[in-house]
Amino acid sequence: MTSTAQRSVSESAAAHLWPHFSRLSAFATGSVPVITRGEGAHIFDENGKRYLDGLAGLFVVQAGHGRRELAAAAAAQASELAYFPLWSHVHPKAVELAERIAHEAPGDLNRVFFTTSGSEAVETAWKLAKQYFKLAGKPGKHKVISRTTAYHGTTHGALSITGVQPYRAPFEPLVPGAHKVPTTNFYRAPEHADDLEAFGVWAADQIETAIVAEGPDTVAAVFLEPVQNSGGCFTPPPGYFARVRAICDRHDVLLVSDEVICAWGRLGHAFGATRFGYQPDIITCAKGLTSGYSPLGAAIISDRLAEPFLHGDATFLHGYTFGGHPVSCAVALANLDIFDREDLYGRVRDNAAALRSTLERLHDLPIVGDVRGDGYFLAVELVKDKATKESFTDEESERILRGYVSTALFDGGLYCRTDDRGDPVIQISPPLICGQPEFDEIESVLREVLTKAVGML
Structure with a gap:
């Protein structure tokens, strides 16, 4: 076998690296x-x-x-405490970051569950929604509504919420109970193509139609991005999220704002929900929280959803080895300092x-x-x-x-x-x-x- 030292990096990649969302055949020439x-x-x-x-x-x-200050923050934390899990114990950087995130988040989103990626944050949100309703005496509420062509992640639960059919097909059957509604793509509006606000009402009402069709006693959550990524940056029409929030309240359905892309400045605010003026029950985020200098994601959860877990032996039986990693949390804090300073x-x-x-x-x-x-x-x-x-x-x-x-x-x-x-x-x-x-x-x-x-x- 030819050693890596005798190969170019591209040739070694072609032989050994399996790239994400890429055709292996494209790497065959060793010219990546x-x-x-x-x-x-x-x-x-x-x-x-x-x-x-x-x-x-x-x-x-x-x-x-x-950004050397972010690299320095990672090195300093790794030298002091390189790793410790958030399983029954805590470490200072996770606590400090959770408090800072809660302060930035809208409304009563005061509980932060750390993950290492956006997919894991979405997975966390769906599992939490299911267990919350079981504790609330509504065990039948387990289904989710999301939008066609929307991307919410690659784990089996998050992929089930995802609406990109070519991504889903190789791995079906997926987790049951995930249903899709139309996007807010006004450029190709199937209804009210000449009236943005009327189109927004129509698009929001498709969510209620789906909830009623599935049975409100079976639907746990609606997952929406503030601006939908897949399909090409679909923005919400005026009044869309206010109407969705009212629909969710009417049927006791949670509104999850999937902000893996939209959080941490992409839309000019810490959160897209703030940009568009709506109150989610959960925000999922990742990506920009550390500017990519170390992996970190989070599900930011309302006090109302946390409340049933504050009593007796109720436990959210879910977690990740590297969720809330000390180095990642230190980098995130330094990253948010840059956001504030600049x-x-x-x-x-x-x-x-x-x-x-x-x-x-x-x-x-x-x-x-x-x-x-x-x-x-x-x-x-x-x-x-x-x-x-x-x-x-x-x-x-x-x-x-x-x-x-x-x-x-x-x-x-x-x-x-x-x-x-x-x-x-x-x-x-x-x-x-x-x-x-x-x-x-x-x-x-x-x-x-x-x-x-x-x-x-």
């Missing part, structure tokens, strides 16, 4: 890009080529790459309109159908025919989006995401430290690549 360094809003490959990180890694690196939430609010208007310049290209999203979380939908909104065929999506656009953007110096889990989109979600120079750089690369893609239609 190798990213070795990050600084600010940019990443660098093994040859020293610089790329603008237009996706913040994976909606994660809020404070930017190369006012990253305010920076997003101040610059979000500029990012959107910069991307909207692309509307002059016939392949660009829609630009949508909120904060530093936007999508550009690509179309075959702008007038009719006709989308790509599967063959065209494979040939144009995967076969050309994705590679050409990276070759042009822009790391972002092409996505066809719904209609084909390019997602832009840069680090929160970015401003107009980075926005212009993103638009310039997109324009050059998409102009060439027009000729492939």
Whole structure:
């Protein structure tokens, strides 16, 4: 066997590494890009080529790459207490971080259950909802409602809540009881396409229709992202979440705000629920909490849901070995210090309109159908025919989006995401430290690549 020392990193990856959500066949040539360094809003490959990180890694690196204070916080904590579990004992950094998160969270979300990922946070929320209703004397309430094409994670429970059918199909049968309703994609609204508020009422009412159809005594929770990722940054119409909250209250159903992407500044606030003015029963989060410098997620839970567990021998029989890891908690605290010191939430609010208007310049290209999203979380939908909104065929999506656009953007110096889990989109979600120079750089690369893609239609 050839030793790793005799191979390039790419060749070794092709032989031994199993990448996530990637075709192994794409690695067969041993020419996979190798990213070795990050600084600010940019990443660098093994040859020293610089790329603008237009996706913040994976909606994660809020404070930017190369923040030495975050590395220092990790080293200091690892030197003092590298690991201890949150099983019947605690450690100071988890306690401090839980208090800080509770202070930031809206309403009575005062209990923090730490995980290591967003999928685990979603899994935690569903399991908690089930056990809460058993303790509340309503054991039949176990089902969940979520939206079509929405992505909520990869563990079996979270994947069941996920609405991306190609992700689900290889692993079915999944956990029973997860049901889907329409998204808030106004660009392709099946009803009230000329009235955003009426469309929002219709979309919210589909949730109530599903609850009634399944039986309110069987439905435990509704899982919604403030801005839906999969499908391309679907924003809520005015009044949508207020109506959903009222529907959940009417049927004693929990509202879970899945903010694995939207929390920690992506929308200009600590939480998307704050951005859109609604009160969840649980918030799930991860990604930006540490800016990716160490894995950490959380389910933030209301006092009402915690109350039955405060008596007798009631125990939430759930946990993770690395949930609330001391090093991750220390990094998160240092990360939130950066947010406060540099006012990253305010920076997003101040610059979000500029990012959107910069991307909207692309509307002059016939392949660009829609630009949508909120904060530093936007999508550009690509179309075959702008007038009719006709989308790509599967063959065209494979040939144009995967076969050309994705590679050409990276070759042009822009790391972002092409996505066809719904209609084909390019997602832009840069680090929160970015401003107009980075926005212009993103638009310039997109324009050059998409102009060439027009000729492939």
